[in-house]
Amino acid sequence: MNVLAPVRRDRVIADLPRCFRKEAALHTRHAFHPTVVSACQEQRTGVVGFKISKIIVVGDLSVGKTCLINRFCKDTFDKNYKATIGVDFEMERFEVLGVPFSLQLWDTAGQERFKCIASTYYRGAQAIVIVFDVNDVGSLEHTRQWLADALKENDPSNVILFLVGSKKDLSTPAQYSLMEKDALKVAQEMQAEYWAVSSLTGESQLGGGMQIPESARSGDTQGGSLPMGQGRTCGISSSEWQP
Numbered sequence: 001m002n003v004l005a006p007v008r009r010d011r012v013i014a015d016l017p018r019c020f021r022k023e024a025a026l027h028t029r030h031a032f033h034p035t036v037v038s039a040c041q042e043q044r045t046g047v048v049g050f051k052i053s054k055i056i057v058v059g060d061l062s063v064g065k066t067c068l069i070n071r072f073c074k075d076t077f078d079k080n081y082k083a084t085i086g087v088d089f090e091m092e093r094f095e096v097l098g099v100p101f102s103l104q105l106w107d108t109a110g111q112e113r114f115k116c117i118a119s120t121y122y123r124g125a126q127a128i129v130i131v132f133d134v135n136d137v138g139s140l141e142h143t144r145q146w147l148a149d150a151l152k153e154n155d156p157s158n159v160i161l162f163l164v165g166s167k168k169d170l171s172t173p174a175q176y177s178l179m180e181k182d183a184l185k186v187a188q189e190m191q192a193e194y195w196a197v198s199s200l201t202g203e204s205q206l207g208g209g210m211q212i213p214e215s216a217r218s219g220d221t222q223g224g225s226l227p228m229g230q231g232r233t234c235g236i237s238s239s240e241w242q243p
């Protein structure tokens, strides 16, 4: 007997969402790869390993990681800062081309004193979201170190990366476009997809398409599935699978 509630309407994915910037995108297609479509049609979930995906969200303290996840999962925003101690965890269910899967979102602490605890949860991620504040150049510079730390616990060839600029509502268009040049450069260097969002206003959708890493294709036990989703406000992406 199926005791799970139906998947929310905005978690039913039929197309790939558009990217934020073509210059730093994981893909620019709008349709799923035909192999994905036919695999899903045949409901070969066991073979392609559509089960669960782990996403870790890292970045400096107070850049807005928790708010980003709360906007995505609960469509809420809290203006009061409460530091994450260690890690927090959210789970979201999706349906992609008729195939169910779940997304585990790991919100990690940005504060130096909790970094040690948080980093023990980095392992086995299919996607890494590195967050910086678009109004704080220092936090953009630190994204390289956050990525390096996260990759120490993961296979770089098997994770997909997102560089996400937060708090876009606090910058003027002129300030933002000045900063964006540097952010795009960093994203290209990392081979990450770039997004700029505001968790306060809900502007932009986070994620513009993820490719399933090797572990997911083979049904690896470390999560092994399809990292995707499309939120009302800052959803974590849809997937393009290229076997």
Ligand SMILES: Nc1nc2c(ncn2[C@@H]2O[C@H](COP(=O)(O)OP(=O)(O)OP(=O)(O)O)[C@@H](O)[C@H]2O)c(=O)[nH]1
Pocket (backbone or CB within 6 Å): 059, 060, 061, 062, 063, 064, 065, 066, 067, 068, 078, 079, 080, 081, 082, 083, 084, 085, 108, 109, 110, 111, 166, 167, 168, 169, 170, 197, 198, 199, 200, 201
């Ligand atoms: N204006 C504005 N404020 C934001 C936004 N996102 C987050 N904030 C504020 O920034 C502060 C920090 O947000 P958090 O989401 O707690 O930051 P964090 O990165 O999770 O912080 P740590 O848990 O310490 O790592 C809070 O006061 C939020 O209300 C945004 O998009 N716009």
